[in-house]
Amino acid sequence: MHTRRDFLQKITYSAMAFPLLAATRQSDLFHFNKEPYDGPVLRVAIMGLGGYGTRVARAMEACKKAKLVGLISGTPAKIKDWRSKYQIPEKNCYNYENFDELKDNPDIDAVYVITPNALHHDQVIRAAKAGKHVICEKPMGLNAQEGEEMIRACNEANVKLLVGYRMHFEPNTLEVVHMREKGDFGKIHFFQGQCGFRIGDPNQWRLDKALAGGGSLVDIGIYAINGARYMVGEEPIWVAAQETKTDPVKFREGVDETILFQLGFPRGAVASCLSTYNMNHLDRFFLNGEKGFAEMQPSTGYGPIEGRTHKGKLTQPHVTHQTLQMEEMASIILQGKKSVIPVDGEEGLKDLKIIDAIYKSCKSGDKLNLNL
Missing domain, CATH: 3.30.360.10 (Dihydrodipicolinate Reductase; domain 2)
Known part of the structure; x- marks a missing residue:
């Protein structure tokens, strides 16, 4: 039986409405990186520094509305490498046991949970209780009961819960x-x-x-x-x-x-x-x-x-999917934008x-x- 820590340490080494469509035309998405932007920025901590987490981090380098500012991992070596690459301050780095301390960190707005499916439920609820908005990779949970509990926890904490539906x-x-x-x-x-x-x-x-x-x-x-x-x-x-x-x-x-x-x-x-x-x-x-x-x-x-x-x-x-996703999710979380296809x-x-x-x-x- 794998423990959470055993597994996480192992994987870190392996790598619909028409009016809304009119409001979010494709051209708006293509040119976001070519136009000046002077609005709010979503400050994100990535939880899970494996293969897909790496892809998201790279894509976020092109974002203007979202920025990688924090790391959560069970592998100190990963955090060290990522800190150097993305210039992440040590105070914004956590492991899977202490990330509840996010509640005392005003420099992080949201947590992007990119861990194995069985971990999503507890990690999303903990991030919500820490007062952070949550983006969770799909599937959101293991079953509908878990999903309902995750939604309820985010509602009670008054934070948004979004799912990584990049195709949307x-x-x-x-x-x-x-x-x-x-x-x-x-x-x-x-x-x-x-x-x-x-x-x-x-x-x-x-x-x-x-x-x-x-x-x-x-x-x-x-x-x-x-x-x-x-x-x-x-x-x-x-x-x-x-x-x-x-x-x-x-x-x-x-x-x-x-x-x-x-x-x-x-x-x-x-x-x-x-x-x-x-x-x-x-x-x-x-x-x-x-x-x-x-x-x-x-x-x-x-x-x-x-x-x-x-x-x-x-x-x-073609625009990198994860870049588009994070730009749009930043607008959803910070500005209340409605997506063409829901991602909540x-x-x-x-x-x-x-x-x-x-x-x-x-x-x-x-x-x-x-x-x-």
């Missing part, structure tokens, strides 16, 4: 959503989401149920779940799912290898999605409507996102409810109703 700010994705809202596709009939890759090291935390909370579904399949919702533009009302496992040694009990799932929507649209840890070259969204279509491949990778619609190629410029805790909770239902359907074989 990606320009080509927003262009497709904009086209749907304009009616370019007509009534939506079908969505397909294929998300997967062949996972490597069998000893990594993503294949440990106690740390990951599941397998491919919570790691990569969540993109298809969330994508189905923002591409169709409705909340699903039923789900059915089937699990396939070809390697029970690598994918132990509670760690899913491959899951097929279907979602049904109020106006009749259906979604057919695949989540897997055993197939490469799967990163595709397809949306079909009575008047047209949109296809994106790659659809959720770090970019560039590429795609086409019945009107032609998607041509919005309630958005994260809906995905957790669907994940719970998918796992339940896999076990029972039943088609289940959803109430999001």
Whole structure:
């Protein structure tokens, strides 16, 4: 059984409304770094200095509305290296045992939790109790109950809880959503989401149920779940799912290898999605409507996102996803801006409810109703 400290020390070494769309046009996102900015800056501490934390930190170097000012890690060597690279003062550095002391540090506004899934719940609640806004990587928690408790803790502390849905700010994705809202596709009939890759090291935390909370579904399949919702533009009302496992040694009990799932929507649209840890070259969204279509491949990778619609190629410029995300989240937290596609805790909770239902359907074989 891994302890929190054992695990954290190990991983640190490894590395929808149309009016709102009009208010946040893609051009606003592209040119943020070219225009002068003299407004409030969100001062962020990153919790978890592994591979994705490194990517976020690098992306934030291009931000004007958000700045990396603090570090939280269980590995002193990591903190030393990051302090030197990003000029972080020692007083803004914490470990996993003492970061509650953030409550006495007025120089940090928000904590970005980028740790394994099983740690999100407690760390988000502790950061909220310290009076800090929280950004949490997805999945927000291990299940809907955890998500509800995280939302409640942030509400009680009067801090914002956002989820790292970087695709909600990606320009080509927003262009497709904009086209749907304009009616370019007509009534939506079908969505397909294929998300997967062949996972490597069998000893990594993503294949440990106690740390990951599941397998491919919570790691990569969540993109298809969330994508189905923002591409169709409705909340699903039923789900059915089937699990396939070809390697029970690598994918132990509670760690899913491959899951097929279907979602049904109020106006009749259906979604057919695949989540897997055993197939490469799967990163595709397809949306079909009575008047047209949109296809994106790659659809959720770090970019560039590429795609086409019945009107032609998607041509919005690529900007580093995490830079766009942090700029927009800074505006949400500090200025009350509304995002085109929500990124708040309630958005994260809906995905957790669907994940719970998918796992339940896999076990029972039943088609289940959803109430999001």
